[in-house]
Amino acid sequence: MDYMPLKDMYYKLGYAKKQFYENECIQRYNSISTVRFKMKINENNSFLVITSELLNKIVKIYELNNKLNYLISRLSSLALGQYVKSCIIDEIFSTNEIEGVVSTRKDISEILSQIENNKIKSKTNSRLLGLVHKYYMLSDKNDIPLHNCQDIRNIYDDLLNEEILADNPQNLPDGVYFRKSDVFIYSSVGKIIHHGVSPEDKINEYMTDAINILFDEKLNILIKIAIFHYYFGYIHPFYDGNGRVSRFISSYLLSKNFNVLSGFRLAYTIKENISAYYKSFDETNNKINHGDLTPFVINFLDIVVMLFESLCESLSEKQRIINYYSEIGNKISKTDLENRIIYNLFVITLFGDTDYSALDISYMSKTSLNSVKKVLKRLKDMGLLIVNKIGRKYMYKFDINAVNDKIICEENISG
Numbered sequence: 163m164d165y166m167p168l169k170d171m172y173y174k175l176g177y178a179k180k181q182f183y184e185n186e187c188i189q190r191y192n193s194i195s196t197v198r199f200k201m202k203i204n205e206n207n208s209f210l211v212i213t214s215e216l217l218n219k220i221v222k223i224y225e226l227n228n229k230l231n232y233l234i235s236r237l238s239s240l241a242l243g244q245y246v247k248s249c250i251i252d253e254i255f256s257t258n259e260i261e262g263v264v265s266t267r268k269d270i271s272e273i274l275s276q277i278e279n280n281k282i283k284s285k286t287n288s289r290l291l292g293l294v295h296k297y298y299m300l301s302d303k304n305d306i307p308l309h310n311c312q313d314i315r316n317i318y319d320d321l322l323n324e325e326i327l328a329d330n331p332q333n334l335p336d337g338v339y340f341r342k343s344d345v346f347i348y349s350s351v352g353k354i355i356h357h358g359v360s361p362e363d364k365i366n367e368y369m370t371d372a373i374n375i376l377f378d379e380k381l382n383i384l385i386k387i388a389i390f391h392y393y394f395g396y397i398h399p400f401y402d403g404n405g406r407v408s409r410f411i412s413s414y415l416l417s418k419n420f421n422v423l424s425g426f427r428l429a430y431t432i433k434e435n436i437s438a439y440y441k442s443f444d445e446t447n448n449k450i451n452h453g454d455l456t457p458f459v460i461n462f463l464d465i466v467v468m469l470f471e472s473l474c475e476s477l478s479e480k481q482r483i484i485n486y487y488s489e490i491g492n493k494i495s496k497t498d499l500e501n502r503i504i505y506n507l508f509v510i511t512l513f514g515d516t517d518y519s520a521l522d523i524s525y526m527s528k529t530s531l532n533s534v535k536k537v538l539k540r541l542k543d544m545g546l547l548i549v550n551k552i553g554r555k556y557m558y559k560f561d562i563n564a565v566n567d568k569i570i571c572e573e574n575i576s577g
Contacts, residue, residue: 165213167457169450187452197381199455201371201393203446206453210389213456219463220384226470227420233477234421240506240526241484244513245477247274249426250297251515253413257406257429258293260436263325270294271515289325296321296410300417300425308376308411311339311369314399321410322403333402337362340369340399347398356447358398368397376415387415388462389455395443416466423473424466431469439465483512490569494541503527503537507560517550517557544568 168190172183190196191209199208234242251270258265273294276282282291296317299306307313315335326333336342340362347356359365372393376386394408409429417425432439442461445451487508495501506526510518518526524534538558541547546568548561 165211165215165456165460167445168452168454169445169448172450187454190454190456191452199371199375199389201368203396203451203453203455204449206449206451208453208455210385210459211454211456213460216385216456216460216463219460219467220382223384223420223463223466223470226467226474227424229474230421230423230470230477233474233481234423236481237477238509241480241509241513244510245480246301246423246426247271248513248515249423249430250274250294250301253426253429254290254293254297256433257409260409260429260433261403261405263406265290267515274298275516289328292320292322292324293406293410297413297426300414301422303418303422305418306414308373308414310373311366314369314373314407314411315339317411318400318403318407321407326402330402333400335400337365340365341401343401345398345401355444356396356398359396365397365399368393369399372397383415383419384463384466385459387412388459390415391462392443392446392455392458396447421473424469427469427473428465431465431472435465435468480513484509487512487565490565493569494544494546499529499533500537503529503534504541507541507558511560511562514559517548517552517559519555519557523558 168183168187171186175183190211191198191207193211195212197210197212199210201208237245251267251274254270255265255267269290273290277295277298306317308317318335323334341358341360342362344360345358346354347358349355359368372390375381375389375393378386381389391408391412394411395404398404400407409432413425413428416428417423438461442458446455446458451457488505491501491504491508495504503523507523510523510526520534520538521531523538524531527534538547541560542549546561546564548559550557
């Protein structure tokens with residue numbers, strides 16, 4: 163049986179059975195399976211009941227992580243690199259879109275390429291640079307300090323300071339680490355649905371408690387990530403950018419403790435399930451919920467399960483497709499060298515998000531530029547390429563529709 167939130171129980175039973183609800187609150191809080199926390203939620207002591215439902219979700223996540231590791235082991239380094247880049251772009255686009263922040267995949271991709279090549283241009287969108295650079299760091303499993311309030315502030319500054327400074331400087335933190343004044347969250351009809359923790363001393367205290375949970379060795383890392391994610395949203399330490407900072411920290415923790423790709427799918431998955439995500443916050447914040455974090459943790463773990471399932475399904479499909487086009491590449495190629503170049507061109511077409519120059523393909527294929535140009539010319543003459551000119555460079559990728567048409571035509575002729 164699924165765990166029933168206390169809020170749902172309260173309204174289902176009605177006032178006539180209020181005593182039953184109050185007894186349930188006490189029993190849950192004092193259960194041998196309950197973990198109790200220092201932080202209060204609307205003056206109620208917060209707690210988590212370790213249920214079989216919750217444990218089963220944790221086990222499933224570890225199983226899916228093993229499956230993801232296996233699927234990745236079957237990919238070439240080029241395919242994996244292209245896939246990681248695509249996931250980073252989708253993740254940053256999604257985390258911005260959740261907050262109504264306008265960005266394009268093209269802008270994100272261009273900044274990511276500049277960071278990869280260590281060539282940041284003067285005209286680069288500085289408002290996006292911090293966010294892209296921070297997510298890029300996750301791909302190399304770089305350690306990000308996360309021990310105290312100053313570390314949280316440093317993450318905020320790296321991610322969002324330039325953007326908020328440009329958009330609305332009044333929304334920058336005005337306290338030592340966080341905000342000094344009150345902040346309210348409103349519904350779509352203008353109703354206050356949450357009042358962030360205040361004053362700043364209390365924000366500092368609560369944030370310190372939340373950080374300390376991340377170092378509690380008695381708790382599973384997935385539970386710690388979920389609880390920290392909720393606490394961050396409840397505290398709401400900044401005037402603006404709380405969602406993106408919170409999602410980034412959760413992404414970082416996932417990438418450090420599981421396959422790195424898990425850190426590039428959280429915002430994407432949350433966006434796909436945004437109503438349930440916001441609802442879980444609202445229900446947990448409700449005073450009638452009596453500080454019970456269990457429903458939120460279960461819902462957050464559901465998102466993580468979906469995150470891993472999505473990655474596994476995506477990679478399985480990508481592997482199937484690249485295997486199919488590898489066979490086509492074998493038919494098109496005349497030599498082993500051509501086969502390598504054509505395979506890499508298929509990979510960047512199917513896995514990547516941008517076109518590549520002959521020089522790029524030469525570097526990826528570890529062969530001469532002249533050899534690449536000869537293959538590209540032959541493929542172009544066959545009508546199998548899409549060629550775009552950007553500045554002085556010609557950029558290439560396969561025209562997949564043309565490739566498919568050619569294969570179908572040849573099969574019909576041979577048949």
